Amino acid sequence: xxLLEERIVQDGLVLGSGVLKVDTFLNHQVDPQLMEQMAIEWxxxxxxxxxxxxxxxxSSGIAPALMLAKLYGVEMVFARKQKSITxxxxxxxxxxxxxxxxxxxxxxxxxxxxxxxxxxxxxxxFLANGEAALGLCDVVEQAGASVSAIAIVIEKSFQPGRExxxxxxxxVESLARIDTLEMDHIEFIHE
Ligand code: 5GP
Numbered sequence: 273x274x275l276l277e278e279r280i281v282q283d284g285l286v287l288g289s290g291v292l293k294v295d296t297f298l299n300h301q302v303d304p305q306l307m308e309q310m311a312i313e314w315x316x317x318x319x320x321x322x323x324x325x326x327x328x329x330x331s332s333g334i335a336p337a338l339m340l341a342k343l344y345g346v347e348m349v350f351a352r353k354q355k356s357i358t359x360x361x362x363x364x365x366x367x368x369x370x371x372x373x374x375x376x377x378x379x380x381x382x383x384x385x386x387x388x389x390x391x392x393x394x395x396x397x398f399l400a401n402g403e404a405a406l407g408l409c410d411v412v413e414q415a416g417a418s419v420s421a422i423a424i425v426i427e428k429s430f431q432p433g434r435e436x437x438x439x440x441x442x443x444v445e446s447l448a449r450i451d452t453l454e455m456d457h458i459e460f461i462h463e
Pocket of ligand 1: 290291292293294299332369370371372396397398399400401402403404405433
């Protein structure tokens with residue numbers, strides 16, 4: 273998606289060890305116009321795919337996921353990274369190792385919000401090693417629901433996440449696919 277690629281080149285800061293900082297429009301301050309255009313693009317790409325729910329993980333997935341849910345007219349659910357005291361034991365969980373924080377966390381979704389009739393589009397801000405996406409697939413499948421697609425804002429294609437998801441036959445729609453991430457040079461893959 274050209275608009276997103278341009279924004280990444282304009283605003284993105286490449287930190288060491290393959291990490292991209294995009295705090296001006298996605299991970300801290302959020303650009304609602306861009307989020308809306310991204311949701312429109314995902315929906316266009318996913319034409320004909322059954323969708324009854326959008327599922328993401330807090331916190332940076334929430335903004336794009338909510339835009340997509342609004343377009344589809346369905347509910348959005350975000351997995352919590354810390355179990356809230358308001359949640360009872362009726363939950364699905366999965367352990368996810370965080371690429372940026374370098375710690376393992378248990379993600380949690382209340383059983384109330386997923387059913388075996390659901391066709392879910394998963395949304396996340398980044399795809400790196402695929403841990404977050406696979407953890408989300410796990411909780412959705414524990415509910416007997418199906419994963420219709422995985423919608424990613426920024427895929428770092430030089431890391432193994434995409435290949436892991438392809439190997440498991442998940443449909444992945446990444447709006448920007450980064451092949452090369454260097455301080456002064458970012459290159460994208462175009463299909
Ligand atoms: P994965 O689970 O695929 O290894 O990593 C995905 C998660 O790590 C995303 O939810 C995102 O929060 C974080 N992440 C991975 N790579 C980056 C990056 O380059 N920049 C930022 N800001 N977050 C990242």
